[in-house]
Amino acid sequence: MGRSVLVTGGNRGIGLAIARDLAEQGHRVAVTHRGSGAPEGLFGVQADVTDVEQVDAAFKLVEEHQGPVEVLVSNAGLTDDTLLMRMSEEQFERVVNANLTGAFRVAKRASRGMLRARWGRFVFISSVVGLSGSAGQANYAASKAGLVGFARSLARELGSRNITANVVAPGFVHTDMTDALPEDRRKEILASVPSGRYAEPAEIAAAVRYLSSDEAGYVNGAVLPVDGGLGLGH
Numbered sequence: 001m002g003r004s005v006l007v008t009g010g011n012r013g014i015g016l017a018i019a020r021d022l023a024e025q026g027h028r029v030a031v032t033h034r035g036s037g038a039p040e041g042l043f044g045v046q047a048d049v050t051d052v053e054q055v056d057a058a059f060k061l062v063e064e065h066q067g068p069v070e071v072l073v074s075n076a077g078l079t080d081d082t083l084l085m086r087m088s089e090e091q092f093e094r095v096v097n098a099n100l101t102g103a104f105r106v107a108k109r110a111s112r113g114m115l116r117a118r119w120g121r122f123v124f125i126s127s128v129v130g131l132s133g134s135a136g137q138a139n140y141a142a143s144k145a146g147l148v149g150f151a152r153s154l155a156r157e158l159g160s161r162n163i164t165a166n167v168v169a170p171g172f173v174h175t176d177m178t179d180a181l182p183e184d185r186r187k188e189i190l191a192s193v194p195s196g197r198y199a200e201p202a203e204i205a206a207a208v209r210y211l212s213s214d215e216a217g218y219v220n221g222a223v224l225p226v227d228g229g230l231g232l233g234h
């Protein structure tokens with residue numbers, strides 16, 4: 001009957017593709033949203049990952065509905081781009097709070113059940129820019145790089161209990177986030193991607209499917225790029 005899965009930000013974009021894919025594999029899949037409701041066929045819980053009380057309440061609902069979370073996909077994230085000289089402390093902290101501290105909040109809450117069950121899968125959605133850096137995205141790149149150190153620490157702390165923590169680092173994916181980029185910036189990006197195209201959200205979901213499977217039990221602390229070769233060498 002599959003695993004109990006929670007995907008943060010699974011109401012749209014990459015998170016939704018991941019949630020649908022895992023549901024198709026026969027898992028019980030819940031998604032967080034911030035008021036939009038859940039797409040049909042998925043169990044939705046409202047939670048902003050910057051609010052620890054909302055996170056706790058969402059986990060309680062998921063546990064009642066489908067049992068303790070066995071697979072956590074920490075996907076919720078946002079950007080707030082500008083050059084360093086113009087970036088306010090508030091802008092830096094807002095992005096780190098959602099992307100990195102948000103991942104900490106949900107992972108800490110999920111670890112309880114995983115430790116009890118002596119089985120678990122953490123998959124953190126980072127980004128190619130967490131490894132390469134990105135002009136105008138110091139806050140975002142720092143938050144995404146932080147996920148690597150965070151996941152690897154979990155791998156070391158929890159690895160002996162059949163719990164793995166891995167990172168997927170997507171390149172450019174067709175979603176609202178990239179649709180918002182200006183046309184000339186999109187052309188520039190495509191010119192630097194060896195595969196010559198954007199990824200589809202389903203291609204990110206396929207990597208998550210593998211890392212959250214039983215078969216991937218010996219893959220721990222890995223960073224899997226799904227970026228069409230954009231970050232080659234990382």
Ligand code: NDP
Nearest residue numbers: 009013014034048049075076077127170172173175176177
């Ligand atoms: P979208 O902007 O399409 O969706 C973002 C998702 O995150 C939404 O579900 C949104 O919820 C949720 N979210 C944002 N902030 C919070 C918060 N504070 N609490 C809870 N949920 C929140 O993004 P993508 O699908 O493109 O991106 C998904 C992940 O993949 C992100 O972590 C992103 O950084 C990463 N990524 C994306 C790439 C791309 O090319 N698109 C490339 C590399 C990485 P709501 O609907 O309520 O706003």
